[in-house]
Amino acid sequence: MGYPNDILTSRAVVKPGKYMILPPEGLVNNVVPGFENVSMSILSSPKTGAKFVDYVGTFHKDGKNKQGFGGQDDVETFIYVLGGKLKAWADEEEFTLEQGGYLYCPPSVTMYLENLRDGDSRFFLYKQKYTPLEGHTPWVYAGNSNENxxxxxxxxxxxxxxxxxxxxxxxxxxxxxxxxxxxxxxxxxxxxxxxxxxxxxxxxxxxxxxxxxxxxxxxxxxxxxxxxxxxxxxxxxxxxxxxxxxxxxxxxxx
Missing domain, CATH: 2.60.120.10 (Jelly Rolls)
Incomplete structure (x- = not known):
C-alpha cells in the first residue's frame, strides 16, 4: 500500500459490546490455518461482544481450504459469495457457488472450499456455536440470493x-x-x-x-x-x- 497521502484518519467506530463499523480500507489480513492463498480479515468475534465470528476475504488464484472449516460438534458455519466462483463440499455433496451463492453447514459437518477462477473470488464467512433443540436437527443447505x-x-x-x-x-x-x-x-x-x-x-x-x-x-x-x-x-x-x-x-x- 505504501506511504500515506494524507493525515491518517478512519471512518471506523468500535464500541465493544454495543456496535462496530469497519470500513474496508482499515482492515488487515489475518492468517487463519487451513486457508491457502487467501487474504481474509476477522471482523466480529467474542472479543467485540459478538457470540459469533465473521470474516471477509478473497480467494486468489488456486486459493482453497482443503483442511476444512467448521466440523466441530457444536459449531455451525455459513459462507456467502460476494463475487467470483467457488467450489464447496459438505457432507459428501458438492456445490458451485457464484455471486450471491451461499452454503450453510450444521454442527459436525465440515465445509471445504476452492476457488474456481483464475482471478479472485470474494466471500463473507460466519461461524457460531449452535444452540440445540431437542428433537430437531438442521441440515446442509445451499442456494443463491439472485434466485430467491x-x-x-x-x-x-x-x-x-x-x-x-x-x-x-x-x-x-x-x-x-x-x-x-x-x-x-x-x-x-x-x-x-x-x-x-x-x-x-x-x-x-x-x-x-x-x-x-x-x-x-x-x-x-x-x-x-x-x-x-x-x-x-x-x-x-x-x-x-x-x-x-x-x-x-x-x-x-x-
Missing amino acids: EEVIYDDMENVHIQDLLPTDIAFDMNFHILTFDPAASHPFVETHYQQHGAYLLSGEGMYNLDNEWIPVKKDDYIFMGTYCLQAAYAVGREKLSYVYSKDCNRDASL
Whole structure:
C-alpha cells in the first residue's frame, strides 16, 4: 500500500459490546490455518461482544481450504459469495457457488472450499456455536440470493427482505438480505435481544447505532450488539442492501 497521502484518519467506530463499523480500507489480513492463498480479515468475534465470528476475504488464484472449516460438534458455519466462483463440499455433496451463492453447514459437518477462477473470488464467512433443540436437527443447505423471492418488508413497498435459510425451528439463526430503495428506511428504531453482523452489498445510508447516526456505504461491515438501538435510511441514487445474520428460534438463557 505504501506511504500515506494524507493525515491518517478512519471512518471506523468500535464500541465493544454495543456496535462496530469497519470500513474496508482499515482492515488487515489475518492468517487463519487451513486457508491457502487467501487474504481474509476477522471482523466480529467474542472479543467485540459478538457470540459469533465473521470474516471477509478473497480467494486468489488456486486459493482453497482443503483442511476444512467448521466440523466441530457444536459449531455451525455459513459462507456467502460476494463475487467470483467457488467450489464447496459438505457432507459428501458438492456445490458451485457464484455471486450471491451461499452454503450453510450444521454442527459436525465440515465445509471445504476452492476457488474456481483464475482471478479472485470474494466471500463473507460466519461461524457460531449452535444452540440445540431437542428433537430437531438442521441440515446442509445451499442456494443463491439472485434466485430467491424478495418479500415486502413490514408492509413497506420500498423495502424488501430475503430469507436465505429455511425458517424451520431446527435452525437457531438465519441470514437475510434487506434492501432499501433510495430514501426508504426502517419503520421504527429497533431494540432487541438478537445480534447482527452485516456486510453492505450496495449503496449508501445513514445508520442509527445506539442513537448515533453514522454514514455507511458499500463494503462496510456493521456489528450490532444485543439491545443496540438500530435503524437505517438509504441515501444517494442506489439501493442500500446488506446481508446479515440474526439469531432466532430460541429462548434467552439464564
